[in-house]
Amino acid sequence: MSSFRTPHRRARLALAAAITVAAAFTGPVSQAASSSSAAPSPGAAGIGDPIFPLDGNGGYKVGRYTLDFDWQAPKTPFEASATIKATATQSLSRFNLDFAGNTLHTVTVNGAKATAERDGDELVVTPKAPLPNGTSFTVKVTYTADPTQIRHRDDAIEDYGWIPTPDGTVLYPQPNGAKMIFPSDDHPSLRAPITFHITTPAGLKAVANGKLTDRTEQADGRVKWTYDSEQPVAAQLAQLAIGKFTFVDSTGPHGLPIRDVVPDDLVAPTAQYRKLTSDHIAWLEARLGPYPFNRYGVLVGDTDLGVALETQTLSLVPKADLLGDQVSAERNLVHELTHQWLGDSVGVKTWSDLWLSEGHARFYERLYSEAHGGVNFEETMKTAYAAHDQWRHDYGAPAEPTEPNLFKRMRYDGSTLVLYALREKVGQETFGKIERAWFAKYHGKTAGTQDYIDLASKVSGEDLEDFLHPWLYGPKTPPMPNHPDWVVTPVQS
Numbered sequence: 381m382s383s384f385r386t387p388h389r390r391a392r393l394a395l396a397a398a399i400t401v402a403a404a405f406t407g408p409v410s411q412a413a414s415s416s417s418a419a420p421s422p423g424a425a426g427i428g429d430p431i432f433p434l435d436g437n438g439g440y441k442v443g444r445y446t447l448d449f450d451w452q453a454p455k456t457p458f459e460a461s462a463t464i465k466a467t468a469t470q471s472l473s474r475f476n477l478d479f480a481g482n483t484l485h486t487v488t489v490n491g492a493k494a495t496a497e498r499d500g501d502e503l504v505v506t507p508k509a510p511l512p513n514g515t516s517f518t519v520k521v522t523y524t525a526d527p528t529q530i531r532h533r534d535d536a537i538e539d540y541g542w543i544p545t546p547d548g549t550v551l552y553p554q555p556n557g558a559k560m561i562f563p564s565d566d567h568p569s570l571r572a573p574i575t576f577h578i579t580t581p582a583g584l585k586a587v588a589n590g591k592l593t594d595r596t597e598q599a600d601g602r603v604k605w606t607y608d609s610e611q612p613v614a615a616q617l618a619q620l621a622i623g624k625f626t627f628v629d630s631t632g633p634h635g636l637p638i639r640d641v642v643p644d645d646l647v648a649p650t651a652q653y654r655k656l657t658s659d660h661i662a663w664l665e666a667r668l669g670p671y672p673f674n675r676y677g678v679l680v681g682d683t684d685l686g687v688a689l690e691t692q693t694l695s696l697v698p699k700a701d702l703l704g705d706q707v708s709a710e711r712n713l714v715h716e717l718t719h720q721w722l723g724d725s726v727g728v729k730t731w732s733d734l735w736l737s738e739g740h741a742r743f744y745e746r747l748y749s750e751a752h753g754g755v756n757f758e759e760t761m762k763t764a765y766a767a768h769d770q771w772r773h774d775y776g777a778p779a780e781p782t783e784p785n786l787f788k789r790m791r792y793d794g795s796t797l798v799l800y801a802l803r804e805k806v807g808q809e810t811f812g813k814i815e816r817a818w819f820a821k822y823h824g825k826t827a828g829t830q831d832y833i834d835l836a837s838k839v840s841g842e843d844l845e846d847f848l849h850p851w852l853y854g855p856k857t858p859p860m861p862n863h864p865d866w867v868v869t870p871v872q873s
């Protein structure tokens with residue numbers, strides 16, 4: 381590899397600064413990083429993400445979340461608990477969970493009451509006795525969940541977390557609103573399976589990531605639904621929804637179970653576009669490899685949310701996206717479906733790697749759309765090229781976002797443009813090989829920007845470091861291969 385690594389040094393410095401911030405926030409977490417197996421020390425308050433340094437937690441690994449929600453009505457607080465099985469990865473005197481809003485009741489560790497303090501979005505848990513490195517332990521947090529709490533995201537979506545609907549709820553946890561739903565490791569690189577127990581009033585249905593494993597009617601008429609995510613899921617990709625739903629079952633390529641979850645009165649009006657999912661899966665499998673999960677479905681959101689979300693195995697698609705023209709509907713459906721491969725199965729290591737998730741989802745969305753009545757892909761890339769320096773200035777380079785409002789145009793067409801430039805550079809056939817190799821190598825794992833550069837170089841047989849680095853980190857947009865006539869509009873500050 382080339383020695384042109386300046387941006388990485390910058391990223392490391394930012395990471396070091398972020399960890400210092402984390403240390404300053406809750407006390408002597410710096411001990412944790414340097415401690416051996418000797419004296420118990422606090423787990424780190426965050427994993428030092430460049431954008432959200434306190435998200436995720438250090439000192440342990442979560443093995444499974446078991447979540448209980450005694451749901452009542454769209455905007456009514458209700459009793460909830462989270463039982464977290466974890467393994468200490470250092471000798472722990474205390475540890476943190478990411479948890480925001482809600483009313484905390486009790487925290488136990490291995491059944492014994494623990495000391496719990498809230499500090500911003502951190503829940504600091506001190507067990508009765510230290511937890512030796514390598515031991516398994518169980519944390520249980522009980523709380524009253526508040527589905528009316530609000531987090532703001534400054535883009536097409538305004539509030540995230542619980543999204544109340546007329547008769548139920550859906551979740552929009554991205555980027556870091558899962559901590560308002562349940563205490564967690566709220567970072568995309570930290571994933572664990574989830575068991576959901578959701579109790580609903582009679583007449584409503586509940587759904588969540590993965591497979592329905594049990595449905596029990598209780599003596600009082602309420603119904604307890606149990607779902608198993610089957611595969612590990614990042615907190616930001618958790619979904620649970622309640623409403624007057626119809627489950628619409630069908631079968632995708634090679635027998636893949638498809639279950640759409642649709643508000644009763646929207647089943648017929650959304651059927652035409654939902655029925656295309658099987659074709660979309662086949663189209664993506666031809667480009668990326670086998671669909672990575674055991675099942676899929678579209679959750680039609682009875683909400684006026686401005687954006688859809690790739691919640692794992694069950695994408696949330698607001699109803700308006702399925703009630704308009706076919707080209708727009710398919711763009712949304714293919715975008716969220718692409719994320720099941722890239723973003724969900726291949727997770728990002730840090731939020732700065734988001735371009736790998738959104739850039740890819742937009743790439744295949746545009747590629748599909750061009751062949752199915754949508755706009756010309758090359759024209760959209762030429763337009764993105766013209767705006768690219770301005771986006772670098774406003775939002776940071778594709779792999780180096782400069783502000784917590786991540787979901788700006790640079791992460792979509794601006795990042796797709798990097799993949800387009802790579803395809804122009806190496807040719808369509810080699811680019812296809814890179815993409816299939818990327819998914820084949822990293823499905824079920826997390827991967828970052830350098831991993832992509834390294835793999836693209838290996839598959840293409842040429843060192844792409846010097847080509848991709850300026851595209852991903854530089855202050856100026858490089859020339860577009862094969863398009864010397866494309867021009868960048870000067871930056872207006």
Ligand SMILES: [Zn+2]
Nearest residue numbers: 715719738741
């Ligand atoms: Zn997306």
